[in-house]
Amino acid sequence: MSGLKVSNLSYNYGAKTALDDVSFELETGTFCALLGPNGAGKSTLFNLLTRLLVAQQGHIEIAGFDIATTPRKALERLGIVFQQTTLDLDLTVRQNLSYFAALHGISGRDARQRIDASLDKLGMRERADEKARTLNGGHKRRAEIARALIHNPMVLLLDEPTVGLDAAARSAITNHVHELTQEGTTILWATHLTDEVQPDDRLVILHQANVLADGIAREISGDLPLKDRILHLTAVPA
Numbered sequence: 418m419s420g421l422k423v424s425n426l427s428y429n430y431g432a433k434t435a436l437d438d439v440s441f442e443l444e445t446g447t448f449c450a451l452l453g454p455n456g457a458g459k460s461t462l463f464n465l466l467t468r469l470l471v472a473q474q475g476h477i478e479i480a481g482f483d484i485a486t487t488p489r490k491a492l493e494r495l496g497i498v499f500q501q502t503t504l505d506l507d508l509t510v511r512q513n514l515s516y517f518a519a520l521h522g523i524s525g526r527d528a529r530q531r532i533d534a535s536l537d538k539l540g541m542r543e544r545a546d547e548k549a550r551t552l553n554g555g556h557k558r559r560a561e562i563a564r565a566l567i568h569n570p571m572v573l574l575l576d577e578p579t580v581g582l583d584a585a586a587r588s589a590i591t592n593h594v595h596e597l598t599q600e601g602t603t604i605l606w607a608t609h610l611t612d613e614v615q616p617d618d619r620l621v622i623l624h625q626a627n628v629l630a631d632g633i634a635r636e637i638s639g640d641l642p643l644k645d646r647i648l649h650l651t652a653v654p655a
């Protein structure tokens with residue numbers, strides 16, 4: 418079954434083409450890294466996937482629902498972690514998640530159970546009653562990812578979720594997010610850091626509005642380290 422399907426997607430800002438006939442499809446439970454240098458079109462793609470922008474050409478299906486013709490059904494199945502932190506720093510982790518659950522019409526015991534389950538998935542249950550302000554950067558991100566899981570999305574988008582974090586925090590987060598695929602969650606992880614891509618990950622490389630490569634990371638790398646392969650493909654440091 419298809420988790421996320423992007424077909425012939427194009428988007429222009431006036432004369433500037435940000436995406437040009439972009440297509441890829443992720444089976445349910447796939448972890449896909451979306452790699453691209455600055456300006457490749459990653460933010461535009463994410464804005465189209467979340468319907469902040471409306472596609473001028475092409476189609477997007479989330480868990481089988483077309484975002485243009487069945488937007489509510491499609492967006493209900495989508496979770497998103499933005500690049501900038503959106504936690505309320507004066508609330509505890511649990512309060513942040515409760516607020517989000519309420520926005521989705523989830524309350525009472527159901528909300529408590531979902532919050533605990535989401536925090537467990539990110540190894541954050543013991544931090545539930547700490548104020549978001551007191552968390553380090555890695556734990557803040559983990560709390561945000563847990564929050565994005567409360568409504569059990571089938572597809573989770575993460576926009577450069579590890580920016581500014583140290584190597585240990587980055588690795589903890591990438592490992593937790595990889596584990597989510599075991600329950601069938603489809604992940605699209607935008608990054609410009611090749612060391613966040615694991616050899617068995619699906620990898621889509623975006624460059625100058627086009628899909629430059631799409632496949633399993635180890636196969637795209639071939640006999641070169643991934644960083645060098647991308648340099649070779651784009652002639653731009655990744």
Ligand SMILES: Nc1ncnc2c1ncn2[C@@H]1O[C@H](COP(=O)(O)OP(=O)(O)OP(=O)(O)O)[C@@H](O)[C@H]1O
Nearest residue numbers: 430433434435453454455456457458459460461462
């Ligand atoms: N509002 C806009 N008006 C005009 N051009 C834009 C606008 N937003 C983005 N662009 C251009 O579209 C192209 C793709 O931009 P986009 O932000 O999607 O890339 P990106 O891969 O997300 O880059 P970054 O990592 O720097 O955010 C770039 O050339 C950018 O300059």
